[in-house]
Amino acid sequence: MGLLRILGALLVGLGAWYFYSQDTFSEDMVRGKRVLVTGSSTGIGEQIAYDFARMGAHVVVTARREERLREVVQKCLDLGASSAQYVVADMSNLTSAQELVEETKTLLGGLDHLVLNHVGGAVSFGPFKGDMKAMMNSLTVNFLSYIELTISALEMLQESHGTIIVISSVAGRMPSPFSVWYSASKFALEGFYSSLRTELRLRKVDLPITVAVLGYIDTDSAVQIVGDRITMMASPKDECARAIVKGGVLRHREVFYPYWSTKIPLLFRDWVPEYFDHMIGRSYMVDKIL
Numbered sequence: 001m002g003l004l005r006i007l008g009a010l011l012v013g014l015g016a017w018y019f020y021s022q023d024t025f026s027e028d029m030v031r032g033k034r035v036l037v038t039g040s041s042t043g044i045g046e047q048i049a050y051d052f053a054r055m056g057a058h059v060v061v062t063a064r065r066e067e068r069l070r071e072v073v074q075k076c077l078d079l080g081a082s083s084a085q086y087v088v089a090d091m092s093n094l095t096s097a098q099e100l101v102e103e104t105k106t107l108l109g110g111l112d113h114l115v116l117n118h119v120g121g122a123v124s125f126g127p128f129k130g131d132m133k134a135m136m137n138s139l140t141v142n143f144l145s146y147i148e149l150t151i152s153a154l155e156m157l158q159e160s161h162g163t164i165i166v167i168s169s170v171a172g173r174m175p176s177p178f179s180v181w182y183s184a185s186k187f188a189l190e191g192f193y194s195s196l197r198t199e200l201r202l203r204k205v206d207l208p209i210t211v212a213v214l215g216y217i218d219t220d221s222a223v224q225i226v227g228d229r230i231t232m233m234a235s236p237k238d239e240c241a242r243a244i245v246k247g248g249v250l251r252h253r254e255v256f257y258p259y260w261s262t263k264i265p266l267l268f269r270d271w272v273p274e275y276f277d278h279m280i281g282r283s284y285m286v287d288k289i290l
């Protein structure tokens, strides 16, 4: 009986802590903030831009397709953005990445949230064939450009006490067969940003880094690439974007979305690696992939 009471009290305490620590977010935290979202012509990045727009932020969207960006800017304005503008840039060119930040500075006069989200570079899903060019391309678009953007924006972010929000994936934390080049670039991001986060803290630099660890999300490209070849269910991109924005604005170190298919499986990774590997294998319809 005594033990049950203690357990009960503990649970109530934990529940209350969870409730209050989660609920400190308010839209006022976003109004008037200056935000750059990369890869925002479609998918999760587009939804992130809309979420910031809805709460009255100044939004700059960027990707390669100008037509799409124009539509996204219009919708951001309709949703209530304080301002919305776009910059066309190709992140396979690191000079363009640098210039993108300079243009953002000209457009916004500073930056409060740098959202690194784009993904590209020969996106494919299938057996690793030793294509070195695809590997270099993926590392440039999905890793090095993130670093270049971060370096270029560092001073602005420090001035504004801003944050960096990095979109990663379970592919950055667990083995991801049939997308090894993608997984490698996400692991690289995780190494860089978790180390930088800790270093900045030790150097007493106030620049929090939020890493979003995502499961399978229902963007057009993801569904098209893996849809009928894995056994997982896709989660909604708008809810995903909301979780990312909330976690980033609240300066959380990580966001797991959806929680049950990211955080929970990852708990098993280091404890029971063989079983973990076996479970991963069961998500792939190998005969449909090969």
Ligand SMILES: NC(=O)c1ccc[n+]([C@@H]2O[C@H](COP(=O)([O-])OP(=O)(O)OC[C@H]3O[C@@H](n4cnc5c(N)ncnc54)[C@H](OP(=O)(O)O)[C@@H]3O)[C@@H](O)[C@H]2O)c1
Residues within 6 Å of the ligand: 038, 039, 040, 041, 042, 043, 044, 045, 062, 063, 064, 065, 068, 089, 090, 091, 092, 116, 117, 118, 119, 120, 121, 141, 167, 168, 169, 170, 214, 215, 216, 217, 218, 219, 220, 221, 222
């Ligand atoms: N969807 C999922 O299941 C899932 C799961 C885990 C993690 N994630 C992560 O979530 C993020 C967004 O994914 P998503 O599914 O929303 O992707 P998406 O729909 O394919 O969108 C990718 C975005 O990146 C842009 N982009 C691609 N190549 C580019 C380049 N060379 N230069 C500049 N921009 C480029 C695209 O625009 P343009 O083509 O117009 O350039 C587009 O706006 C990525 O970091 C991804 O790794 C997604």
Ligand SMILES: *[C@@H]1O[C@H](CO)[C@@H](O)[C@H](O)[C@H]1NC(C)=O
Residues within 6 Å of the ligand: 093, 094, 095, 096, 099
């Ligand atoms: C990269 O971008 C820069 C500046 O926009 C441009 O001068 C250069 O030609 C580009 N490089 C390639 C390989 O397209």
